[in-house]
Amino acid sequence: MRTIWPADPRTLSSRICSASSTRRAAVTSPEIAQIVAEVYSRHLTLPSDWTPGQRQGFLDQTAASLSRQIAELAAELGERAVEQWTTDHGTQPNYLTKVGLLNSAAASAKEIVLSEQLYELIPPPQETEEPPRTMVSRDDVPWTQRWTQTQYRTDPDEATEDLVAQLWPSPAFSAVFRIKAGYLLAARAEDRLPPPQKPGDPLAVELTELVYQDLRDDGLPAR
Secondary structure, X not given: OEEOOOOOHHHHHHHHHHHOOOOOOOOOOHHHHHHHHHHHHHOEEOOOOOOHHHHHHHHHHHHHHXXXXXXXXXXXXXXXXXXXXXXXXXXXXXXXXXHHHHHHHHHHHHHHHHHHHOHHHOOOOOOOOOXXXXXXXXXXOOHXXXXXXXXXOOOOOHHHHHHHHHHOOOOOOOHHHHHHHHHHHHHHHHOOOOOOOOXXXXXXXXXXXXXXXXXXXXXXXXX
């Protein structure tokens, strides 16, 4: 967070008053006051030795100053917009049109002032570099992990696919289940581990649960 170190807070009020002494006093916008408070609480910090009263006084004065600047710029932009509309159409805008022009001018003024006087104070986020990922050698990954990871798994051959169809037939088992089961058996075959011999034998039941769990991890129904 960025720390704002203004001049002595006792002089802030006099600066604002002197800057607006020749203008009509503007009422502080509750919306602007809320925006100022949020920006300072989230992105900026005030001197740590300030009392709560000094902090609140600074926030109030900042909101008042921004509200005044927005009001003045909105009036200027609104006047220009009405003049331009009159020039373009050869007549004065009616009530609703004028209200729309003034509302647009007010929105533009708020965006301009806040961007230039408040948001520019926010420091840019610090970019954190992610450490480079080290690719683990395929030989170091056990079959229990290879079959679930795209970069390590092996496509089953035709014989393995036929065995999958026998062990986990449709429609009792979904197509997605059988695809995953094919990767599982292919990974086991690479490590010279035997496949199940028939549906329902203990090894088939054990491997079925592994595939079910992988389906659940992917947010898919276990079937």
